[in-house]
Amino acid sequence: MLYIVLVLVLAALGLLVAALITANSLWAWISIGVSVVAGLLLLFDLLRRRKKRAPVEESADDSAEDASDETESAEGEEKKPEDAEQTVLMPATGELGDAEDTPEPQRGGDPGEEKSAPEDVAIVSELETEIVVVDEYPRYHVTSCEWLETRDTIPLGIGEARQLGFTPCALCTPDAEIAGQHREKA
Template identity: 40%
Template sequence: MIMGAALLVLLGLGLFVAGLLTGVTAWYWACVAVCAAAAVLIVLARRSMSRAPVRTAAGAAGASGPVAAAPAETVTAATPAGTTESGASAAGAPVPAVRHDEPDDPPVEEVEVTDLLLIVDLTDEVLVVDEHPRYHVADCRWLQGRSTIPLPLDEARTDGFTPCGVCRPDRTLAARARARRSGS
């Protein structure tokens, strides 16, 4: 309604300018007619505005309602997504559990810093046993008779596994890495 009035006023202005430019009286009359129509529209708009506050208030409430509800929805939507994500990572990949040392676990390998620096990023495969804290190389005698799970070394380390003191995987893999470097 207001937009219509504004358009009519613009049209009236255009007609007024046209009248000025051409000097044709008909343009002025057209302008007056358009302006009168605009005035009628504005009056009508004012009348509907005086009744409008209830509606606009309701509209504002309606508008703010969904806006206020939207974050809550995204929060509730995000929470199950996060749950399923962590659930998937817990259920999907068979991540072996790291437990505290038990009496039958081998001691932790004492690793030299130079070896540690070499192996810390390696993705060479090491073997872990579910619910035991050490990782091993394949020929470790402690692994005999146990079911092993292969893991990349960096993953085993970030999962909290520690090197086995019997088979000394860090030293073995560091030696392997040195051999690869000198070979290439």
């Protein structure tokens, strides 16, 4: 349908150019008529897609109700509906706990964020000490962090990492460690 509309719009453009070159208003009116037909086809296609989508949504609602009826088995156990599957990056409710209280890595995910002291943040933001990040994870780490294991790392300066929005790892506490090293040198 979109190809037909595209052809009609291009034809309308060609007719408009012809009207301007020949100074004939008939071509301009034909161009307007072709544009209106293209608009009506788009509107018709939109309505047709909505109408097609409505029964699918209704059947999805019906199947969701059926699934909720099936979630309780004969033994009284509750099964998770198919829609309730969680990814590794989004743990199910209650699995995550309080990330700030537990520095261990969450199941298959990134470790929590270090609670950095404001004076440590001020120091490390100015430095360009090299830390590492892992693609698709929001934390930065010192190279000796146990969470890194065999993951591919990307070296960055700590100031640059903070500017890019990375936050410190709760396991290796890079802010506290690097700020402490900087204080010892000074």
